[in-house]
Amino acid sequence: MASASNRGVIFQGAGKVTVETIDFPKLALGERRCDHGVILKILTTNICGSDQHMVRGRTTAPQGLVLGHEITGQVIECGRDVEFISVGDVVSVPFNIACGRCRNCKEGKTGICLNVNPSRPGAAYGYVDMGGWVGGQAEYVMVPYADFNLLKFPDREQAMEKITNLTLLSDIFPTGFHGCVTAGVGPGSIVYIAGAGPVGLAAAASARLLGAACVIVGDMIPERLRQAKSFGCEAIDLRQDASLPEMVAEITGSPEVDAFVDCVGFEAHGCGHDHGHEKPATVLNSAMDLTRAGGQIGIPGLYVTEDPGAEDKAAQTGSLSLRFGLGWAKSHSFHTGQCPVMRYNRALMQAILFDRVDIAKAVNVELITLDDAPRGYADFDGGAAKKFVIDPHGSVAA
Numbered sequence: 001m002a003s004a005s006n007r008g009v010i011f012q013g014a015g016k017v018t019v020e021t022i023d024f025p026k027l028a029l030g031e032r033r034c035d036h037g038v039i040l041k042i043l044t045t046n047i048c049g050s051d052q053h054m055v056r057g058r059t060t061a062p063q064g065l066v067l068g069h070e071i072t073g074q075v076i077e078c079g080r081d082v083e084f085i086s087v088g089d090v091v092s093v094p095f096n097i098a099c100g101r102c103r104n105c106k107e108g109k110t111g112i113c114l115n116v117n118p119s120r121p122g123a124a125y126g127y128v129d130m131g132g133w134v135g136g137q138a139e140y141v142m143v144p145y146a147d148f149n150l151l152k153f154p155d156r157e158q159a160m161e162k163i164t165n166l167t168l169l170s171d172i173f174p175t176g177f178h179g180c181v182t183a184g185v186g187p188g189s190i191v192y193i194a195g196a197g198p199v200g201l202a203a204a205a206s207a208r209l210l211g212a213a214c215v216i217v218g219d220m221i222p223e224r225l226r227q228a229k230s231f232g233c234e235a236i237d238l239r240q241d242a243s244l245p246e247m248v249a250e251i252t253g254s255p256e257v258d259a260f261v262d263c264v265g266f267e268a269h270g271c272g273h274d275h276g277h278e279k280p281a282t283v284l285n286s287a288m289d290l291t292r293a294g295g296q297i298g299i300p301g302l303y304v305t306e307d308p309g310a311e312d313k314a315a316q317t318g319s320l321s322l323r324f325g326l327g328w329a330k331s332h333s334f335h336t337g338q339c340p341v342m343r344y345n346r347a348l349m350q351a352i353l354f355d356r357v358d359i360a361k362a363v364n365v366e367l368i369t370l371d372d373a374p375r376g377y378a379d380f381d382g383g384a385a386k387k388f389v390i391d392p393h394g395s396v397a398a
Contacts, residue, residue: 007392008066008138009373014057014309017374022066025134025142027079035081038146040073043090043395044167044367045136047376047388049197050302054128055377058267058309061128068137068390069095069125070170072163075150076140084147090159091150092349093143094341095171097123097133100148111338116144122338129305137373139392151345158353163396164360164367165352167389168202173348173359175300175339176202176263180210182335183259183298187211192248192257192290194283196224196235198363198387199300200263204233205362207261209351214252218244220275227385231362241272244286256292265301266315278311281320288327296333303336363387367396 008022027034045068054061071093075085085091097117098110104121105113112121117131126135134141143149151169153159159166176199185191189212193204196219207215208231217228218236225235236247245255262283270279271286287297305318314321327334351357366386368376376388389396 004140006138006140007370008135009068009370011054011061011063011065011067013063015055017055017067017377019371019373022138025140027077027142029144033079034142034144035079036146037079037142037144038075038082038085038150039077040071040091040093040141040143041076042071042073042136042139042141042392044072044163045138045390045392046070046167046170046172047137047373047380047390048171049199049380050127052377052381053267053302053304056309056381058307059128059304060306060308065126065128066135066138067126068135069127070167070172071125071136071141072167072170073141078146082146085150085152088156090153090156092153092166092169092345093125093136094149094151094345095124096338096341097125097131097144098149098342099145105148108343109340110342111340124338137370137390139370151342151349153349160396162352164365164389165358166349168359168363168365168387169345169349169352171339171341172198172202172363172387173206174341174344175199176204177206177209177344177348178339179203179261179263179298179300180206180259181298182296183261184296184333185210185212185259188213189258190214190252190254191216191259191261193217193261193263194286195219195263195301196221196228196385197263201228201363202359203261203263203300204228205231205357205359208232209357216248216251216257220269221383221385223383223385227364238271239275244271244290248290255290257290258292258295260287260291260295260297262287262297262299262301266303266307280310280312280315281322284320285323288323288330288332291330291332293330295330297335299334299336300339365389367391369394
């Protein structure tokens with residue numbers, strides 16, 4: 001097809017993003033044609049908490065990076081070798097880029113594909129160290145290995161009616177769900193969710209979907225705690241000067257939980273009188289303290305190998321001070337790493353389409369325009385209890 005204009009959200013250095021004209025995508029990987037790829041007109045693309053780590057200057061992300069890895073779109077061009085996706089299809093794009101051919105992909109470990117990033121296993125759109133792929137906070141994007149990667153929605157009209165829910169299938173909903181699954185959440189579980197940002201709220205909704213008896217969410221921002229309570233969760237304000245086991249015991253009668261999900265990651269702060277100071281190992285140490293012997297700890301929260309903004313010198317290279325002996329003594333299971341989105345997205349799509357879950361309401365989706373993206377980043381960084389979803393063409397709002 002003929003080239004058209006394209007705009008995207010650009011990382012301009014710590015604390016600044018702008019919306020600029022960028023190249024229209026091509027079916028190409030460098031100088032080589034990408035006949036297994038498609039070009040999408042983006043219908044919705046979300047601002048992620050992981051993006052905020054870059055924008056705050058807490059990674060080695062280069063200036064000029066096109067941001068965005070949560071993408072839902074309509075196919076407008078297909079490469080010659082694409083067999084099962086067609087022009088006009090409305091699709092969800094897993095944030096993990098995966099080849100479908102390597103050992104890890106064949107084992108369902110699409111978050112650590114071996115062929116899409118020369119630096120390390122795993123790749124993502126518009127993210128530091130994740131292979132240099134152009135991000136999707138834009139009007140158009142190219143997606144490789146389309147037959148393998150894309151989740152096609154069965155009915156376009158139904159998809160557009162539920163688009164504010166379905167847009168969350170690219171990352172946040174599967175990531176929260178993965179955190180709960182790897183923490184062993186099931187019917188009757190007592191679950192603690194660390195962090196009431198969008199992923200924490202998605203994890204809390206996922207825990208309820210999985211049948212948890214009690215879901216407790218801890219955070220320091222009252223607006224986010226109110227959002228967690230709005231769909232049936234218990235909430236703990238971590239600014240209180242009390243131990244986490246004591247606060248949990250006030251709710252459940254026991255100072256332990258069955259499952260712990262870390263949705264905070266490496267920019268964690270201390271609790272109580274230390275809540276204004278960064279303590280990057282706080283959540284992980286709390287997890288080992290709070291989780292019962294034999295319990296499981298899911299860690300969808302992001303941890304990095306390099307954090308140039310860390311106050312602690314060891315943390316600048318991803319080294320954290322963990323009381324790991326406690327976790328060993330309690331026979332805890334820990335599960336880390338990117339969520340393999342394709343393991344969950346089809347089933348979660350069905351849960352949305354059959355009205356088993358209103359994930360957009362749980363995480364408080366707010367639609368914004370592409371030009372509003374810098375404001376969305378600022379509001380998100382300020383602690384807004386919202387999930388900002390960019391509608392680049394005005395097609396959703398219409």
